[in-house]
Amino acid sequence: MLQIDRLSHSFKNGSEVTAVLRDISFRVHKGQMVALLGSSGSGKSTLLHLMAGLMKPTEGDILIAGHNIVSMSENRLAEFRRHHIGFIFQAYELLANLTVRENIELPLVFQSVQPSVRRKKALALLEQVGIPEKAELFPSQLSGGQQQRVSIARSLITEPSVIFADEPTGNLDTRTEEEILAILKELNKALDTTFVIVTHEREVAAQTEHILSLRDGYLITERQGFAEASLTGGPAIAIT
Ligand code: ADP
Ligand code: MG
Numbered sequence: 001m002l003q004i005d006r007l008s009h010s011f012k013n014g015s016e017v018t019a020v021l022r023d024i025s026f027r028v029h030k031g032q033m034v035a036l037l038g039s040s041g042s043g044k045s046t047l048l049h050l051m052a053g054l055m056k057p058t059e060g061d062i063l064i065a066g067h068n069i070v071s072m073s074e075n076r077l078a079e080f081r082r083h084h085i086g087f088i089f090q091a092y093e094l095l096a097n098l099t100v101r102e103n104i105e106l107p108l109v110f111q112s113v114q115p116s117v118r119r120k121k122a123l124a125l126l127e128q129v130g131i132p133e134k135a136e137l138f139p140s141q142l143s144g145g146q147q148q149r150v151s152i153a154r155s156l157i158t159e160p161s162v163i164f165a166d167e168p169t170g171n172l173d174t175r176t177e178e179e180i181l182a183i184l185k186e187l188n189k190a191l192d193t194t195f196v197i198v199t200h201e202r203e204v205a206a207q208t209e210h211i212l213s214l215r216d217g218y219l220i221t222e223r224q225g226f227a228e229a230s231l232t233g234g235p236a237i238a239i240t
Pocket of ligand 1: 020
């Protein structure tokens, strides 16, 4: 479902070049829920943004459902992202002037899906994330945990191949964090959607099936906390 091959990325500021990701390869299979664990500054968000097609890597390939997003044209990539990629942000990023239901429907508005069809799907997802009664409220009338539930529903409405979540529980207290992780796990099982969850917290990563650990831009793979391999490079590591 997701294949990363020899990916490297550097940021340039004038003559200064900062290498952030170094020769990273791995695979995530359909329906897996994987954590990308690393301390602040280790390159997690950069890797997630590259995989979501928000920027182009300096080197390497990113295949999603068999399509190489690195070699796609801008237009094709924008279209591909609308159909295949979901994103969940730490700060929810809901639109304040739209209701909960309208926020969830929004990705389908961009696909010109009929209002009645959009509405039905949005309400079904709202039910799945456990807050069906909030449909006609505005984001400011919801708690942080409830807003993240809305954001999760929005990410799922296009039935994407993979969902990337950047520190999805980073703004939440421990109890709410547990609730959100439970919802993500449930949806992963029920819908067979592939999830990549970025976190700097080992307890959050331990909730997932597999852990990919980043340190200073290098990938160190782990499986349920057992260190398996050290530096990557060479063939992709299949996580099974
Ligand atoms: P994480 O999400 O793991 O905290 P990031 O991917 O945000 O890490 O950042 C990794 C490194 O890349 C950091 O040293 C950061 O300063 C640097 N970095 C991130 N974005 C940029 C940018 N646009 N320009 C220059 N350096 C950047
Ligand atoms: Mg980050």
